Ligand SMILES: O=C(O)C1=C[C@@H](OP(=O)(O)O)[C@@H](O)[C@H](O)C1
């Protein structure tokens with residue numbers, strides 16, 4: 001049980017947030033399937049990315065780690081060898097789904113297992129489109145883990161996606177890299193494009209047209225690279241929101257990834273009236289910059305399906321921002337939230353209601369009636385075993401008038417092991 005104290009003096013100072021989770025996963029994966037050494041700097045050493053690292057070790061890849069520096073001795077797709085035991089995906093949807101695409105074209109069978117949350121998450125969204133490329137993935141009757149990926153020769157295809165998901169897209173790209181001709185993947189809506197950007201860096205021929213039509217030339221010679229992982233905007237977002245809603249705050253978050261497929265939360269903060277400024281930094285890879293926010297009065301906002309992919313993991317925070325705005329906000333088109341580490345529509349509504357926020361659950365979103373202050377109804381918040389719900393609760397608690405508590409706060413280690421230390425740096429410990 002964690003004690004959560006109000007931030008009486010606001011948040012101040014600067015912080016370098018940990019490396020991006022999506023980019024860290026992909027750097028391990030591309031490092032492993034490339035030839036030669038890949039060095040990763042500012043790797044996210046959280047539990048999800050550790051699951052990816054361990055999975056590749058179990059597939060026979062030598063990986064050395066010193067803190068946030070990682071060295072991968074890549075062997076190419078052909079260098080992966082059959083693991084002795086099932087690969088443990090832990091809590092990580094990204095590891096599981098991308099791995100299915102990588103393993104689909106091997107010449108061996110791999111079993112995949114995961115924790116109780118991951119075992120509830122839908123995997124047919126990957127197995128079904130992979131079958132269009134000749135991939136064979138066996139799931140439970142419910143379409144969940146445990147799974148068996150039965151490696152098989154893959155063929156090229158043109159596939160129109162039915163779900164807006166970077167994980168599914170990336171799995172299909174990995175399959176297409178192992179196919180017998182050029183493939184085309186058409187996205188439902190544009191989603192984060194880290195796989196495409198990093199593959200180009202490693203030497204693949206992969207092109208995107210109209211923001212959502214991706215063609216993949218198979219069997220590129222991928223060569224090991226140096227990957228500088230930018231700060232994770234999904235982690236930075238917790239403090240961007242804290243700096244906006246907690247009185248007397250001004251903070252700067254340094255070297256945050258500003259890839260436009262990820263910056264929906266910045267658009268939302270600006271639309272709601274947040275005092276936010278960005279200093280873009282020179283970079284050879286993914287765009288990045290320093291973001292400064294100050295305490296701000298917020299207007300309500302309406303968010304629909306088109307915007308969801310660019311802030312999918314920040315939606316709990318958007319709900320928290322809305323709870324502080326002066327009026328009614330509506331989020332729709334966000335049914336994907338129901339299949340994350342928890343049903344994040346249900347858990348956000350439950351946790352915000354404990355704080356006295358007026359929030360109504362919709363099948364695909366929420367209606368939130370913002371107020372300047374809340375009347376806490378239940379001081380015992382819960383992470384519900386979901387890292388992002390835990391961090392949202394901890395940020396909300398900064399604004400409460402009294403101390404609150406949180407159960408299962410260790411779930412936060414999935415994406416941000418140093419979260420409470422970094423929060424303490426900004427609050428000065430109170
Ligand atoms: O590709 C990725 O790294 C991710 C994609 C998103 O999931 P979906 O692809 O299911 O939308 C996101 O929620 C997840 O945290 C990371």
Ligand SMILES: C=C(OP(=O)(O)O)C(=O)O
Pocket residue numbers: 048091092093094095313340341388415
């Ligand atoms: C949904 C998330 O991750 P994953 O799908 O990889 O478990 C997340 O980090 O919020």
